[in-house]
Amino acid sequence: MRKSVVIKQTPTHLCVNDDCYSMRNIVDASVEELTWKDHLLRMLGLGILTASILFFMLVGELPYAEYLPAVGFVAGALLALLTSAKYVLRIEYNHQDDTGVQWLAIAKSGKKTDKLLFEQHVAQLKQLLVS
Known part of the structure; x- marks a missing residue:
């Protein structure tokens, strides 16, 4: 399990650790706090x-x-x-095949600092999606 989450955001891609997602396929993003x-x-x-x-x-x-x-x-x-995590960064992703639109959990963490990082990237994503 990874110790930290690495998020790189460019105008065309969102990369989380080793996974990259095309920005044109991202519909929405959110941070979820998991409950018991x-x-x-x-x-x-x-x-x-x-x-x-x-x-x-x-x-x-x-x-x-x-x-x-x-x-x-x-x-x-x-x-x-x-192996549970408290915070989850999720994106609503429009797949190119017949799968359609799905919510994907792209990063998980139990640290409060990572939750703040997730919220910062969600705000940036939403700003890019609106424009």
């Missing part, structure tokens, strides 16, 4: 995913295999909690 509900949903999703993988792959082959999905659920939920 968001973290809980992520924990449940990753926990269910790891439990189901272990259930379908290992049940019946190992001794005490019936307990592995529960252990996988707890491990997945803990992994989701440990």
